[in-house]
Amino acid sequence: MAVYTALDGKDIREFLSTYALGELVSFRGIEGGIENTNYFVTTQRDEHTLQFVLTLFEELSQDELPYFIELCQWLTDRDIPVPYAIRNRHGVGLQRLKQRPAIIQPRFKGEHLDQQALTPAHCAAIGEVLARFHLAGQDFYLQRQAHRGVFWWRRESRLLLPKLAAEDQTLLLDAVAEFDRLRETHTDLPQGTIHGDLFHDNVLFNGTQISAVLDxxxxxxxxxxxxLAIVANDWCINEQGLIDHAKETALxxxxxxxRPFTASEQAAWPVLARSAAMRFWLSRLIPWLQENSTQKLKDPDEMKRVLLDRHDRPSQLPQT
Known part of the structure; x- marks a missing residue:
C-alpha cells in the first residue's frame, strides 16, 4: 500500500456523501506497497467509531476491476477473510475519485509480521486459509488470465537477457522452459482462482490466527x-534466505x-516451486535494471537465492 494521489478532507467527505458510513473524523495515508493509493478513514455514526480503508487504483482500469470486486464479495460470502467493496446507498461499490477508480472497504484488525517472525504455526495458518480460499473460489463464475503469467515471463525474460550475466541468463531461460514442459506434460493439474501475490505482508494476524488476507x-x-508455491517461497524462509524445512512442512x-494433493501435483511440485521463484525474481529484476525506475524496489537476489535453493534441495509434497 502507498500514497500516489493526495486527498484532503473535502475529497473524502464528498466521496462518503453517497454512503451511510457516518461523518468523517480523521484520515491518513498508508505508506509502503507498490500499486495503489490507500488511506485509513475513521468515521462517527450513531456514537460508534468506524474504521475503513479507502483505495484509489493507480494501475488497474475501471473495466478491469469488476472481476476483483466480485471475487472479494464471493469469498467474503464463503467466510474467507478478505476485504470487500462496501456498496453505497445506490448499491454501487466501485466509484471514482480524483479521476481514478476507488472503493472503500472495512478495516480489519490485526498486525503484519516480519518475515523472520513467522513460525511453523503461522505457516500452518496460511496453509489452511489458502486451501479454503482455493476451494471457495473453485466455482467462481469469472475467469482472468494473470497479467504476469507465462506469456509475460516468456517475453520479458528474452528482453532482459542482454542485461544479465551468462549464468543468470541460463538460470532464467531454463526455468521458463521447464514450466513450458510442465504445462505440456501435466494437463490435469487442478486449476482455479488463485491469490497470485500472497506474500507475508499481505496478511494480518492476531497471534497465530489470520484475521485478513489482503491485496x-x-x-x-x-x-x-x-x-501455494508463491507462499512457500516467501513464508518458509530462514535467516540465510533459504527454505526452512519445518516451516514448509507445516504449510x-x-x-x-x-485440500489433499493429487498425484499430478505431487509430481509437479518441485517444478512449480522453481517457477514461482523465477516469476518473482524476474519481476524484481526488471525495475532493478531500469534506469530512473519509479517503483519501490525489492531485492531480486532474494528470489534468485530461493530459485537456486529449489534446484539444490528440491522438496516434496506430503503424501495424502
Whole structure:
C-alpha cells in the first residue's frame, strides 16, 4: 500500500456523501506497497467509531476491476477473510475519485509480521486459509488470465537477457522452459482462482490466527499449486534466505488437511516451486535494471537465492 494521489478532507467527505458510513473524523495515508493509493478513514455514526480503508487504483482500469470486486464479495460470502467493496446507498461499490477508480472497504484488525517472525504455526495458518480460499473460489463464475503469467515471463525474460550475466541468463531461460514442459506434460493439474501475490505482508494476524488476507489484485485463474508455491517461497524462509524445512512442512501439511494433493501435483511440485521463484525474481529484476525506475524496489537476489535453493534441495509434497 502507498500514497500516489493526495486527498484532503473535502475529497473524502464528498466521496462518503453517497454512503451511510457516518461523518468523517480523521484520515491518513498508508505508506509502503507498490500499486495503489490507500488511506485509513475513521468515521462517527450513531456514537460508534468506524474504521475503513479507502483505495484509489493507480494501475488497474475501471473495466478491469469488476472481476476483483466480485471475487472479494464471493469469498467474503464463503467466510474467507478478505476485504470487500462496501456498496453505497445506490448499491454501487466501485466509484471514482480524483479521476481514478476507488472503493472503500472495512478495516480489519490485526498486525503484519516480519518475515523472520513467522513460525511453523503461522505457516500452518496460511496453509489452511489458502486451501479454503482455493476451494471457495473453485466455482467462481469469472475467469482472468494473470497479467504476469507465462506469456509475460516468456517475453520479458528474452528482453532482459542482454542485461544479465551468462549464468543468470541460463538460470532464467531454463526455468521458463521447464514450466513450458510442465504445462505440456501435466494437463490435469487442478486449476482455479488463485491469490497470485500472497506474500507475508499481505496478511494480518492476531497471534497465530489470520484475521485478513489482503491485496487480491493479482488474482487470476491458474494452477492452484502455483499459488501455494508463491507462499512457500516467501513464508518458509530462514535467516540465510533459504527454505526452512519445518516451516514448509507445516504449510504443506495444513494445506493438504483441507485440500489433499493429487498425484499430478505431487509430481509437479518441485517444478512449480522453481517457477514461482523465477516469476518473482524476474519481476524484481526488471525495475532493478531500469534506469530512473519509479517503483519501490525489492531485492531480486532474494528470489534468485530461493530459485537456486529449489534446484539444490528440491522438496516434496506430503503424501495424502
Amino acid at each position: 487480491l489484485y493479482n488474482a487470476a485463474t491458474a494452477f492452484l499449486l502455483y499459488d 504443506l501439511e495444513a494445506y493438504a488437511s483441507v
